[in-house]
Amino acid sequence: KEIKKMRKIIKEALKELNWEHEQNYKYLYGIGGSSRACMNIIKESKNLPLEDKSFFVEELYNIVDILKNGGTCEETKELYRLIPERIFSFAGGAVILREIVDTFGVEKVIISKNGVREGYFIDRVIKKDEEKVENNEA
Template sequence: MNQCGIVDVGSNTIRLSIYQWEGRNFKLLMNKKEMAGLAGYIKNGVLSDSGILVACRVLSGFKALLANFSIDRLYVFGTASLRNIVNTEEAVDTIQAVTGLGVEVLSGADEAAFSFLGATVGGGAPDSGLLADVGGGSTELVAYQDGGITWGCSLPMGSLSLFTKHVSGLFPTKEERKTIKGQVREELDKARAAGTVCPHLTGVGGTFRAAAKLCNDLSGADPDNRLIPAGEIHQLYKDLKKGDQDTLRQILKSVPDRVHTILPGLTILTGILNAYQVETVSVSACGVREGYLLRRVIGGNQYV
């Protein structure tokens, strides 16, 4: 059996997934995440030394964890947290010097393709439709038909980057929500093909998982339910934007690590639902890390 660890250095979280595989079949053995919040360390497009050291600390911890399991293959990639800064090379070089780990910085196109590959091969998406990966620093959209990508894009907005840029408190005010909504609409207008309608959306990433958990908790559905009507997500956003004590309690009960980013993330999510007239959302258990595993690690012509 082959084993390895894959780390996704994101804008909001740094996640380690440990996999085991034989041939084309893989199994997730363990997930571990750290809420590093790297987007909060970016000012004027520069990731600060403090932010770089936060990444180094987390990656060193993950490296030590794998050593305890006697797993010597660790792959690290960065997304918007390292892609959308002006000191990418400095950050990557410092991480390698401190931790001994090389970091591959994915392009927006690669991130979208890996998310699609992970979701579809992992069984989380139908043969045709729209896939969205709402991360902390960027949002990837992929339209596909009969299992093949027809178009895709990466948008420079995410749940944490919108919070950091526009929100002064814990919850966005009415004016801040309006500003966030305007940016979301502007970015989606750039991406959307005129008249495109996708009744079903496959969602990847922490915002989708958090939205599904909140919807399931509020409706009393099975906690493992991954198929959410779009109307429930719209109602969730409407309820949460009140920002009152009941809202805070519900978020802290269901998704405490998303307390500050859930509303900006839901603004992106509902914007996508509106733009593509989505009726149902399925939340995929697999995404960019599984796609990276298949394409970069396992390889094979079936994934090209």
């Protein structure tokens, strides 16, 4: 029930953005812990090489279905084993990611080697230093 509620809220939030976008994108570039956790679960559970930092959305759908339907005891244990530190926040992140790939018709998610912290660092520290140099304040 909670996942259904989350999906509805996320869909409404995405609609409110009124983005003018194409319907189908081949790739979505994911950053942050939730997308990386999804990839790790998919790779580990299917014994796929971790070097390939991508996964197809069908694999994400399988994870959300396990979360939604409870999955088998073994599937649930496997999720907990693979991401014990994120187990309580993971469902929300996976559902958000699923709604985003649905909205944009994404086929494959590619995980960035960098995350939110690096983006914050670049935006707040490096760009400010560049502005100081441009304004002869350095």
